[in-house]
Amino acid sequence: MEDISKLIDKYRGSHGGLIPLLQEAQDQAGYLSRETLEQIAEGMKLSLAKVLGVTTFYSQFHLKPRGKNIIRICMGTACHVRGGASIMAKLEEELGIKTGETTKDLEFTLESVACIGACGLAPVMSINDDIHGKLTPEKIPEILAKYRRQEAV
């Protein structure tokens, strides 16, 4: 929180400082919390509506924490009938979250997509830029562990 006030001091006087301020604030926490936005509005002498208006206009800003790893599970037809739903259930169970949410430790965000275009490998998911195919629920813990480890080093 202290850092945010420092940032606000840095941009208070500057013309058009709101966007770079939001960018730097987001760099610190990975997203913009309600408290941060309120603090920014107060510090910059702007209404919260104005600050939120700008924040929601630009796709770069996130109002909820997002994970370091973005998992996209394919819910296209081919994946669905080959057990995509059981993969999703396993992921939700392993991560302890629902689709569309992010884990508390901010390691993973789970999203669903319509089709990844790898139907021959169904069921499929992508983690960041990697595609994982021919999934079974048993394979999930191992794959997740690999990304957790990567984060640790």
Place this chain on the structure above:
Amino acid sequence: MKEILVCGGTGCISGDSRLVHDALEQELSRQGLEAEFKLKYTGCHGFCEQGPVILVTPKDNFYCKVAPQDVPNLIHQLKEGKVYDELLYVEPTTNERILTRHDVPFYKKQQRLVLKNCGIIDPENIDDYLSSCGYKSLQKVLKLQPEQVIQEIKTSGLRGRGGGGFPTGTKWDFARKSVADNKYIICNADEGDPGAFMDRSLSEGDPHAVLEGMLIAGYAIGAQEGYIYIRAEYPLAVKRLSIAIEQAKARGYLGKNLLGSKFDFSIKIKQGAGAFVCGEETALMESIQGNRGMPRPRPPYPAVKGLWDRPSNINNVETLANVPVIMEMGSERYAQIGTEKSKGTKIFALTGKVNNTGLAEVPMGITLREVVFDIGGGVSDGKKFKAVQIGGPSGGCLTEEHLDLPIDYDSLLEAGAMMGSGGLVVMDESTCMVELARFFLSFSRHESCGKCTPCREGNTRLLEILQRIVEGNGEMEDLDRLQSLGENIIQSSLCGLGQTAPNPILSTLKYFRQEYELHVKNKVCPAGVCKALLSYKVMEDKCKACGLCKKSCPTEAITGEKKQAHKIDVSKCAQCGVCMEKCPFDAIIRG
């Protein structure tokens, strides 16, 4: 001294060109060859397809797809004064190895004026820029009157490369004539068109040229401050521009009383935050001011009332990078390049189903055939050429009948397309034009800022219509609806986004109407792309009842006993195509 120029463009970096550079550095130092070979990490060479690429001067030898483990052999050959054959470019039709870069077909028809330093100089070193005539044009300009500079640009015939093609000299003249306490030069580096990356490459590969263009523009219109508005997705370009600004300040090319004149100029960088519409000039200025990036009606034009209500001149990166070139070679010589109304060169980003993807700078008036077939090496996988989409989501398509059309601003408009940013996407017979139109429209609709109704609501309706056509629920009246609603949106939208968003529909309707009709009337997608319109069939005479398809079908839609031709139950089929892939006898067809 020989130079080894390793590409440090975004494309080659993703192929690990940094490691290649570091391996070269180590090997040169291990063998004590630093005095003989100068190693440089440059900007993009344009032929990203073949990356990581290396150019060795003075013989202009061009090496492709270089990996760190190739380095010892490469150095060994270079040390002996030889060429390392293994890594030379191989011409795919003749399988011949090509010795020099200018003989590689991708480069042969190019005229690299604006890109002349890209891939040659070290963009993080101002001395490199200075030694290739850098900031000479600025020196020349500071001895002229601003009006004379504007006249030079007018004579050159330079038109804006950001899409609209407005004459640059005339625009500067407007801004010069506005009277105010302060004026601004804005460089538009937002480059939102998916598929275009010339502005990124220029900013990464020759950042000082962009700064020099801004300085000259600033002197001409009487501005003291400049902004570069660049998308946050281009971190390397931001870094190289920032380094260039610091170096230019340190050497007195930015700051007060530049080069002993009375001219002061400073440049700041502003990063975008992910909104396509912020490439539009009035939205861009709103964004710099810290607001939602919504366009406003013009007039007043930025030249009268722009950033913080001061007269402002906004130009695209490539436009500005042309300016030092013009001042260096002289406007009359520059005006000899190109066509009657479109002068100079244009950089195209060649992508899609084409053999050589990358950036190519060619004189205006070159034909599409030369770009796609000579430079691009033709359609990939030996498929048949269908069309190119030029200008991204606001452009249109050109077909076989346009292959010999000389490309310039006006010929493209006449053909129902537009130059746009210069993105050129090649498509073959396996591209569905209706689905393509739907794709572009969903992009534009998503990026609409929502301020004006025609764009916000109209494009949403267009998208709904296209959606039902690709899903097999279209009716013939929908084609007329697309046409009239599209024309309406073009007429009535507030900014260029809405005014151009229907273009991909109108131009595909014009040239590929039959394809739309097949989707609507016959419920068929001839390119085999629209999943809802596909069905898979087993040709009984070819089926050997091996059972592979049955086994691999994820939805258990295939039935059939031994020695009996198999069948696909359309109601269960998920159109995944696995059976067709698996069938060893090509007995399964899609249609």
